[in-house]
Amino acid sequence: MKARNSLQQKRSLLLLLATVALIAAVWSWLFFATPSQPSVDQRVHDIASQLRCPVCQGESVADAPSGLALQMRGIIRQQVLAGKSDSEIIQYFSSRYGEGNIVWVPQWQGFTLLAWLVPIGLLLAGFLFLFLVVRDWRKDPGLAPAGLARPQPAAGGANSASLSEEDAELERYRAQLEQELASDDPLFSRSIKEAN
Amino acid sequence: MYFSDLGIIALILALGFALYTVIASIIGAMRSAPPLVASAKRSLLAVTFFLLLASGALVVSFLTHDFGVNYVAEHSSSSMSWYFVTAAFYGGQEGSLLYWAFVLSLFSALFVITSKRAPAALVPYVMATLMGIESFFLFMLATLSNPFVRSAVAPKDGAGLNPLLMDPGMLVHPPMLLMGYMSFSLPFAFAVAALITGRLNAEWLRSIRRWMLAAWTLQTAGLLLGAWWAYHVLGWGGYWSWDPVENAALLPWLTATAFLHSTMVQERRGMLKVWNLSLVIACFALSIFGTFEVRSGLISSVHSFAYSDIGAYFFGFLAVIILFSSALFFFRLPALRAEQEFDSIVSREGVFLLNNLLLIGITFATLWGTLFPLISAAFRGQTMTMGPPFYNQVIAPMIVLLVLAMGIGPLLAWRRTSLSALWRNISVPAILAALCALILPLLGVTDVAANIGFTVCTFTGGAILYEIWRGARVRHRHGESYPKAVYMLFQRYRQRYGGYIVHLGLVFLVAGIIGSHYFQQQKDATLKPGQDMSVAGYRFTYLGNIDEKASDKETISSQVQVWRDGQLQGYLYPGRVIYATYPDQPTSAIEIKTFVATDVYVYLADWQGAAQATIRVFINPLVPFVWWGGLLMILGGILCWWPARRRLASAVRTRETKKPESVVEKPAEVADGGVIA
Numbered sequence: 121m122k123a124r125n126s127l128q129q130k131r132s133l134l135l136l137l138a139t140v141a142l143i144a145a146v147w148s149w150l151f152f153a154t155p156s157q158p159s160v161d162q163r164v165h166d167i168a169s170q171l172r173c174p175v176c177q178g179e180s181v182a183d184a185p186s187g188l189a190l191q192m193r194g195i196i197r198q199q200v201l202a203g204k205s206d207s208e209i210i211q212y213f214s215s216r217y218g219e220g221n222i223v224w225v226p227q228w229q230g231f232t233l234l235a236w237l238v239p240i241g242l243l244l245a246g247f248l249f250l251f252l253v254v255r256d257w258r259k260d261p262g263l264a265p266a267g268l269a270r271p272q273p274a275a276g277g278a279n280s281a282s283l284s285e286e287d288a289e290l291e292r293y294r295a296q297l298e299q300e301l302a303s304d305d306p307l308f309s310r311s312i313k314e315a316n
Numbered sequence: 317m318y319f320s321d322l323g324i325i326a327l328i329l330a331l332g333f334a335l336y337t338v339i340a341s342i343i344g345a346m347r348s349a350p351p352l353v354a355s356a357k358r359s360l361l362a363v364t365f366f367l368l369l370a371s372g373a374l375v376v377s378f379l380t381h382d383f384g385v386n387y388v389a390e391h392s393s394s395s396m397s398w399y400f401v402t403a404a405f406y407g408g409q410e411g412s413l414l415y416w417a418f419v420l421s422l423f424s425a426l427f428v429i430t431s432k433r434a435p436a437a438l439v440p441y442v443m444a445t446l447m448g449i450e451s452f453f454l455f456m457l458a459t460l461s462n463p464f465v466r467s468a469v470a471p472k473d474g475a476g477l478n479p480l481l482m483d484p485g486m487l488v489h490p491p492m493l494l495m496g497y498m499s500f501s502l503p504f505a506f507a508v509a510a511l512i513t514g515r516l517n518a519e520w521l522r523s524i525r526r527w528m529l530a531a532w533t534l535q536t537a538g539l540l541l542g543a544w545w546a547y548h549v550l551g552w553g554g555y556w557s558w559d560p561v562e563n564a565a566l567l568p569w570l571t572a573t574a575f576l577h578s579t580m581v582q583e584r585r586g587m588l589k590v591w592n593l594s595l596v597i598a599c600f601a602l603s604i605f606g607t608f609e610v611r612s613g614l615i616s617s618v619h620s621f622a623y624s625d626i627g628a629y630f631f632g633f634l635a636v637i638i639l640f641s642s643a644l645f646f647f648r649l650p651a652l653r654a655e656q657e658f659d660s661i662v663s664r665e666g667v668f669l670l671n672n673l674l675l676i677g678i679t680f681a682t683l684w685g686t687l688f689p690l691i692s693a694a695f696r697g698q699t700m701t702m703g704p705p706f707y708n709q710v711i712a713p714m715i716v717l718l719v720l721a722m723g724i725g726p727l728l729a730w731r732r733t734s735l736s737a738l739w740r741n742i743s744v745p746a747i748l749a750a751l752c753a754l755i756l757p758l759l760g761v762t763d764v765a766a767n768i769g770f771t772v773c774t775f776t777g778g779a780i781l782y783e784i785w786r787g788a789r790v791r792h793r794h795g796e797s798y799p800k801a802v803y804m805l806f807q808r809y810r811q812r813y814g815g816y817i818v819h820l821g822l823v824f825l826v827a828g829i830i831g832s833h834y835f836q837q838q839k840d841a842t843l844k845p846g847q848d849m850s851v852a853g854y855r856f857t858y859l860g861n862i863d864e865k866a867s868d869k870e871t872i873s874s875q876v877q878v879w880r881d882g883q884l885q886g887y888l889y890p891g892r893v894i895y896a897t898y899p900d901q902p903t904s905a906i907e908i909k910t911f912v913a914t915d916v917y918v919y920l921a922d923w924q925g926a927a928q929a930t931i932r933v934f935i936n937p938l939v940p941f942v943w944w945g946g947l948l949m950i951l952g953g954i955l956c957w958w959p960a961r962r963r964l965a966s967a968v969r970t971r972e973t974k975k976p977e978s979v980v981e982k983p984a985e986v987a988d989g990g991v992i993a
Contacts, residue, residue: 129736224703
């Protein structure tokens, strides 16, 4: 019984790992297989979507229907064909219209770098904080007698002691699922008793 | 004597009763004098009555076209239809503040009427907090932002409503959104009451969660209607543009979502009390920020239809709220210790922590992007506005992680999960996800980001459906047929399965967003009759323009045929409406035709006489998913909220009567469950 269970567990873990590997393979294949050289149309659209249409309200140069936006898309196309880089073209427009008026995606340089770094930095800090807090909670001996009393089940443990521990965990899990479903449902819990 | 005079009198009386409620309920609670608390309750109902009277007076002023009232003259005209005239009530700042105050008083009255269900010690403080907020709004309404101010000479006709607001969406979207903002007052009042009395028990938690769930559902509906309105009116082919006003409405929704999840941890494990209280306070502060940001002109936005100088007062109010609640908070900090320890990160509470971190991350990134123009103006002297690409790049990865966590979370048990059971339960949705990842490139979806998004959505959708199926199977084993088992699951555990419906809705919504973001196609063309244009397999033949003149407006619409696979699919009439009161602001009448899950969105960009039109076509795949998903989320929210009220009442009653019995029974149930498994 135990041997069959552990075999099943191993099989389902392997199945899961294989599935994850398959997904990762598809993603990396897509990532590397897509053409690295975008077409002119794509580049024009990319650059135009980083610029704000100066005469419209809340629309990018790529989306705005106005004549000025059309003209600007034309200028972008000319400059792309002339071999200028994306940041050079954006620089060209921001020097003509003023950076604050026309660029609506902060560039990865100078002061506007802050716009990117602050949220990303805070999220990472949040992860770190969460990690520390959770570690703290689990280590606090005054608060966590139960947590310490029970040894941690090793994820890939092969010896029989941890296997029986896992079996017990599995039983407890099943019990928990049924109990969660049966809680505050007298009819259902009665049917469990009857089934017994 | 005009109706507007009646309105002013009602406002002042309401203010008086609101102040009395604050004082009477606080003194009544401190001296434990029930008669005083009872009089506070009656006085609160009087506030509701007088606000009803004031709102009625404004509606009557609008409907009788009393242009002597400035507000009526500025926001309506005699040619408008009666429903838009009524909706003009909240078309400007004064009226929307009145609406806010009115709905708050309605909800407060609802609270008073149902106050037997709330913990008795908290009731006076909840009333005091609610009426404190109400007093601020009534003070603003009575002095600086009074909708009933009359001019010496009444103009002959009003200026009319902004044409963008003359849309059916206007009838439902602003009242819903303002109601959503307002409804965060109730959880806040419960939080303040609990901090003052120091009673943060399970009963309190259930009350506050119920109100927060109601607020969340209202705000979801408000956001969805806003997106729908933008999609159908503004003509840029999208439904969300990360505009400051939209962001402001999203912020309290995000913190409320975080709260609804983290309170489950508090309910089950007695942890995160400090965190939950801060979330409630943040929700309310953000909703006040949202209410006033629209009006203050602090940050420029497409949606601000009214500017004014009351921003400073709102800012002061916001500061008072934050200072007051922080002070209370630190005063009670010793009472907020966690009751239980954290066992394992691989547990449901572990995923809830991740969920909260991500939601707060999204909230902060959104707030940061919204406020960045102010920050850059302060440091560099020029405002840098953040466009959608910024938000998309920062927030999209977090949303994908959130959806992933949403799929894994329900598969984990509380405290700690057996890893082997986890592998088994995850396998099924993981295989579905792998199939999705494999099939999409074969269907021509080569974008890796879109593939990641869809795969994660498939995983989570699969996990939710699998979880429902698992529950149904357990019941089926006890002798119920599968359809009945599913029905009984929803019937018995509405909170749990209502939550799954919300999650499923979000999966649909995210899939819709990914589809319309990555696969939108767009084309503009200036056409003469008989000419056509093709986009993404659809062909559009332009036939000519139709001009209709009415007394108050002129409508120009182009007749366009839609063809697909050589077959005529129908006629579309994208048009423009020019209102006589706003001749230079033609609004658009956009035509949207849905083919299965793809929207064909046709917009008349420009026209010349009767025989030339510039047509702009968007092909928006999966946008209908956004609406279906949103509807599912609202449905799930209602499911979670609705029975909670009845079940709570009955649960409290049974606990009172059958307390010893249930204590004895519980271990037996556990043993039963253990044996059967």
